[in-house]
Amino acid sequence: MTRYIIRRALQAIPLLLLISVVVFALANAMPSGLMAAYENNPNISKEDLVRLQEELGLNTPAHIKYLNWLGNTVRGDLGYSLTERRPVTTILAERIPNTIYLTLVSFIVSLIISIPIGILSARRQYSIFDHMATGFAFIGQSIPIFWFGLILIIVFNVLLKNPVTGRPLLPGGGMYTIGAPFSVADRLQHLILPVAMLSVFQVAQHMRYMRSSMLDVIHQDYIRTARAKGLRERAIVYGHALKNALLPVVTVIGLELPTLVSGAFFTETIFSWPGMGRLFVNAAGLGDYTVLMAIVMLSALLVIVFNLLTDITYAFLDPRIQYS
Amino acid sequence: MKRLISLTVLLLTLALVFAACAQPAQQTTAPTAAPAAKATEAPKQAVAPTTAPAVPTAAPAAKATDAPAAKTTSAAPAATTAPSAAGQAQIQFTPSAPGKKGGKVTAAIWQEPDVLNPLLSSLTVTGEVTYSVIEGLADVDPNGNYYPRLAKEIPDQSNGGVSADGKTVTWKLKDGVKWSDGSAFTCDDVKFTWQARMTANVGVIDTVGFRDIDSLDCPDPLTAVVKYKTIYAAYRGNFGTILPKSAGDPTKMKDWAYNTKPLGTGPFKVDEFQRGSFIALSKNPNYREQGKPNLDQLIFRIVPSSEVAKQLLRSGEVDVMWNNTEADYPELQTIPGLKISDPVQNGGERLILNLTKPGEPSDNKTPHPILGDLKVRQGIAYGINKQQIIDKLLFGKALPGSGEQNAGFFNCGVAPFPFDAQKAASLLEEAGWKVGPNGIRTKDGQPLRIKYQTTTGNKLREDSQVLIVEDMKKIGVEFYIENQPSQLLIGSWANKSPRKYGNYDIIMYTTNGGVDPNSQMTNYFHSSSIPSEQNQGGVNYSRWNDPQTDKDITEAAQIVDLNKRKELYCDAVKRVVDGASHIYLYQRRSIQSARDYVQNFQSNPWASAFTWNAQDWWVSK
Numbered sequence: 001m002t003r004y005i006i007r008r009a010l011q012a013i014p015l016l017l018l019i020s021v022v023v024f025a026l027a028n029a030m031p032s033g034l035m036a037a038y039e040n041n042p043n044i045s046k047e048d049l050v051r052l053q054e055e056l057g058l059n060t061p062a063h064i065k066y067l068n069w070l071g072n073t074v075r076g077d078l079g080y081s082l083t084e085r086r087p088v089t090t091i092l093a094e095r096i097p098n099t100i101y102l103t104l105v106s107f108i109v110s111l112i113i114s115i116p117i118g119i120l121s122a123r124r125q126y127s128i129f130d131h132m133a134t135g136f137a138f139i140g141q142s143i144p145i146f147w148f149g150l151i152l153i154i155v156f157n158v159l160l161k162n163p164v165t166g167r168p169l170l171p172g173g174g175m176y177t178i179g180a181p182f183s184v185a186d187r188l189q190h191l192i193l194p195v196a197m198l199s200v201f202q203v204a205q206h207m208r209y210m211r212s213s214m215l216d217v218i219h220q221d222y223i224r225t226a227r228a229k230g231l232r233e234r235a236i237v238y239g240h241a242l243k244n245a246l247l248p249v250v251t252v253i254g255l256e257l258p259t260l261v262s263g264a265f266f267t268e269t270i271f272s273w274p275g276m277g278r279l280f281v282n283a284a285g286l287g288d289y290t291v292l293m294a295i296v297m298l299s300a301l302l303v304i305v306f307n308l309l310t311d312i313t314y315a316f317l318d319p320r321i322q323y324s
Numbered sequence: 325m326k327r328l329i330s331l332t333v334l335l336l337t338l339a340l341v342f343a344a345c346a347q348p349a350q351q352t353t354a355p356t357a358a359p360a361a362k363a364t365e366a367p368k369q370a371v372a373p374t375t376a377p378a379v380p381t382a383a384p385a386a387k388a389t390d391a392p393a394a395k396t397t398s399a400a401p402a403a404t405t406a407p408s409a410a411g412q413a414q415i416q417f418t419p420s421a422p423g424k425k426g427g428k429v430t431a432a433i434w435q436e437p438d439v440l441n442p443l444l445s446s447l448t449v450t451g452e453v454t455y456s457v458i459e460g461l462a463d464v465d466p467n468g469n470y471y472p473r474l475a476k477e478i479p480d481q482s483n484g485g486v487s488a489d490g491k492t493v494t495w496k497l498k499d500g501v502k503w504s505d506g507s508a509f510t511c512d513d514v515k516f517t518w519q520a521r522m523t524a525n526v527g528v529i530d531t532v533g534f535r536d537i538d539s540l541d542c543p544d545p546l547t548a549v550v551k552y553k554t555i556y557a558a559y560r561g562n563f564g565t566i567l568p569k570s571a572g573d574p575t576k577m578k579d580w581a582y583n584t585k586p587l588g589t590g591p592f593k594v595d596e597f598q599r600g601s602f603i604a605l606s607k608n609p610n611y612r613e614q615g616k617p618n619l620d621q622l623i624f625r626i627v628p629s630s631e632v633a634k635q636l637l638r639s640g641e642v643d644v645m646w647n648n649t650e651a652d653y654p655e656l657q658t659i660p661g662l663k664i665s666d667p668v669q670n671g672g673e674r675l676i677l678n679l680t681k682p683g684e685p686s687d688n689k690t691p692h693p694i695l696g697d698l699k700v701r702q703g704i705a706y707g708i709n710k711q712q713i714i715d716k717l718l719f720g721k722a723l724p725g726s727g728e729q730n731a732g733f734f735n736c737g738v739a740p741f742p743f744d745a746q747k748a749a750s751l752l753e754e755a756g757w758k759v760g761p762n763g764i765r766t767k768d769g770q771p772l773r774i775k776y777q778t779t780t781g782n783k784l785r786e787d788s789q790v791l792i793v794e795d796m797k798k799i800g801v802e803f804y805i806e807n808q809p810s811q812l813l814i815g816s817w818a819n820k821s822p823r824k825y826g827n828y829d830i831i832m833y834t835t836n837g838g839v840d841p842n843s844q845m846t847n848y849f850h851s852s853s854i855p856s857e858q859n860q861g862g863v864n865y866s867r868w869n870d871p872q873t874d875k876d877i878t879e880a881a882q883i884v885d886l887n888k889r890k891e892l893y894c895d896a897v898k899r900v901v902d903g904a905s906h907i908y909l910y911q912r913r914s915i916q917s918a919r920d921y922v923q924n925f926q927s928n929p930w931a932s933a934f935t936w937n938a939q940d941w942w943v944s945k
Contacts, residue, residue, distance in 0.1 A: 038446055038529070047531070047535070048528075048529065048530055048531055048532070051531075052527060052529065055524070055525050055526070055527050056527050080578060083438035083439070083446070084438055084439055084599075085438075085439050085441075085444050085527070085577075085578045085583055086439075086578075086583070086584075091599070094599065095599075095600070098600075150631070150632070150635070153632065153635055153636075154635055157635065157636070157639045157641060158635050158638050158639040167640070168639045168640065168641055171641065172632075172635070172636050172639060172641050173601075173625070173627060173632075173636070173641075174601050174602060174625065175598075175601060178430075178602050178604050178623050178625075179428070179595075179604055179621060179623070268600070269628040270628050270632065272600065272601050272602070272625060272626055272627055272628065273600065273601070274598055274599050274600030274601040275600065278600040279599070279600065282436060282600070286438065
């Protein structure tokens with residue numbers, strides 16, 4: 001097992017290098033780079049443009065820029081943001097906790113909702129409950145998520161009012177009421193809409209996985225055997241079936257974990273959530289390649305790590321799987 | 325049976341979902357033109373495609389801070405007492421009542437400031453936030469007149485503020501002004517600002533004007549003597565932001581705490597900047613005006629788009645919204661208790677006609693085979709139904725384009741070219757273009773076919789192209805569209821941009837002149853600004869070459885008398901309009917909206933921010 005892990009870790013190095021080259025090339029090839037933003041600003045004169053290009057190192061040849069970036073990154077220095085003019089590490093340190101706060105809550109909420117529904121749906125296949133759950137899953141997976149977010153704002157912020165205060169029922173964005181003292185209730189209120197938006201898709205997806213994997217298991221011979229020997233239904237489902245049915249779901253969930261850090265682009269953007277997704281969108285729009293690179297490389301690294309972790313967990317959950 | 329029931333349930337759920345969404349969904353989809361239009365139309369933002377100065381002393385045309393006189397004695401005028409312009413109502417903006425104290429106003433902005441240090445920020449939105457924190461020596465009021473902020477008065481030759489040779493400007497500073505931390509504001513801060521601006525290798529964005537300063541002396545703490553190397557016409561707006569010398573070592577600017585928490589003399593101070601979410605300002609206890617500001621807090625909420633901003637304005641979660649367009653009117657008007665402040669902006673969307681033969685680069689001596697003929701140009705101008713564009717695409721809210729100076733003191737009051745298809749047709753006939761078999765005019769076997777370009781991805785522009793192409797078809801002219809991304813179409817000489825190279829027939833975009841017409845008129849219409857290999861920064865894209873226009877513009881820059889200058893500029897403006905080198909389509913408004921309980925809220929088309937008078941705002945609710 002140890003050898004397997006070491007081998008996988010070593011394999012990751014060329015992969016990360018390859019990703020960094022490709023992303024760096026793409027980030028630098030963007031026609032709407034930082035200079036384009038400057039050129040469209042009528043307040044910046046021609047002379048200043050030439051000077052800025054020099055000062056910000058924007059006209060250094062791409063391969064030199066890449067090697068500089070690589071050298072610094074390996075030494076743990078992610079550089080300065082070209083737009084915020086602050087160290088990228090400082091920026092990430094600000095954003096990551098906010099993102100995890102949002103994504104983790106909605107991830108947990110979605111698991112709490114989707115796993116039981118998935119199980120129930122499978123046990124009562126073709127019942128009204130199953131059909132409703134399936135119908136919901138289709139809606140959840142097919143509505144455009146940004147549209148759904150806007151609808152949430154319109155319904156819960158614009159149309160519905162708090163009957164007591166006459167103010168909007170739920171806040172339409174932000175992490176907390178600006179300027180108000182810290183309050184758990186306030187934080188929770190601000191969480192409701194973004195979590196709803198984020199988990200609708202996750203619930204729909206996880207529920208479908210859970211349902212189909214449960215159905216798979218329920219029709220296996222050993223379950224029939226268990227039934228035949230007169231075990232109670234509860235014991236069959238939770239004692240025998242669930243453990244095995246969870247295996248594929250664990251894989252899916254494991255592969256989703258990196259997005260807890262890389263953030264939710266749409267949700268964070270719509271609800272003014274100061275997280276990684278919003279940072280990424282902003283950096284891409286402004287051509288801030290140091291920030292862009294840091295986020296993409298972090299995401300890539302996490303994907304590789306969580307892939308490995310998922311594989312390892314799998315080995316523990318299923319003794320038949322051996323790595324050598 | 326079971327299937328049937330579940331299907332019904334499913335359909336019902338769907339129906340409910342859609343029913344719940346139907347009305348609001350309509351609201352969000354109605355003004356589809358808005359976001360697209362905003363991308364490049366937003367006033368003073370992306371609008372004016374890099375109008376680099378042709379004359380070294382002139383400031384960029386779009387900068388709303390130009391001042392008179394490019395080449396000679398700058399002594400001048402437009403300062404605080406400019407007489408009211410004919411035909412243009414003066415905007416009333418002086419606060420009436422002292423106003424109620426306390427409360428907060430939340431404003432929605434849908435772009436995020438990169439950094440709050442004005443020296444390092446390249447985004448327009450930054451100015452919206454910092455305007456009420458960081459003050460400059462002078463700025464422009466809604467009527468287009470300069471007024472002093474940190475200065476006692478606007479220096480000019482009549483009050484001895486500008487030397488006889490026009491190169492030395494003496495600013496008298498207000499007494500007793502304090503930074504929000506309580507320290508005194510002095511001339512040293514003005515000097516520091518210049519030095520910080522000129523610091524190399526820290527990525528200062530804009531050094532216009534500052535790099536023309538030879539020396540800056542402080543004979544006493546409240547006097548700043550600025551010596552320019554050459555005459556700098558836009559000196560009034562030069563020190564638009566002043567930094568405190570306590571900000572830090574300019575060579576370490578990127579590590580300044582000032583970048584996220586600037587220290588200013590304005591009515592508000594920055595409490596917190598949470599990236600991606602909000603910027604909270606609160607009352608500056610040391611503000612120089614007694615009893616102001618009225619508000620305790622001014623919050624900027626960073627929202628994803630103007631669509632979301634409108635919804636939050638409706639729900640009352642925000643009180644003010646940044647930067648609307650005409651397309652927002654239908655929705656804004658359904659929000660109860662909203663007031664819209666929409667003074668007209670100077671300049672506007674126009675067709676720029678190439679008067680010389682297109683080429684790579686164009687030969688500026690040979691006239692354009694079609695557009696070189698004045699009658700053809702005038703025919704096109706008569707053939708465009710401007711009102712239709714305004715009614716169909718701009719909700720009737722813009723004004724028909726008239727000429728270059730159409731707001732502020734220098735408003736020439738030129739009448740818009742009337743829409744007259746018959747006159748258009750007869751002008752084209754006179755020019756020798758006869759209607760051919762397919763309805764398109766021809767002359768010597770050549771069809772009247774003209775390339776018509778604008779920037780891609782802007783819905784308003786693309787829609788107006790469709791209308792204009794139709795208008796042209798009716799008078800037998802074929803316009804064919806060949807749009808390009810803005811970086812290509814309006815790029816630099818080095819990139820062989822069609823505009824610079826003169827390799828186009830007609831290009832459509834917006835440009836706005838400043839308070840003083842000098843730089844816009846010189847850049848766009850003086851023959852010395854025609855772009856060429858030797859003059860790559862030239863901005864006279866139409867290649868308008870008219871000795872009388874040159875004479876007017878040059879002369880106007882050399883005299884002091886305001887009314888005489890206006891007369892000269894207006895003569896030039898009229899010549900350009902009659903010569904149809906630019907065909908003016910529509911003149912837009914600077915639209916800002918706020919809930920009606922935000923008192924004294926007033927859009928200022930000349931200032932860089934809707935918060936320009938936030939010290940006078942108060943909340944009556």
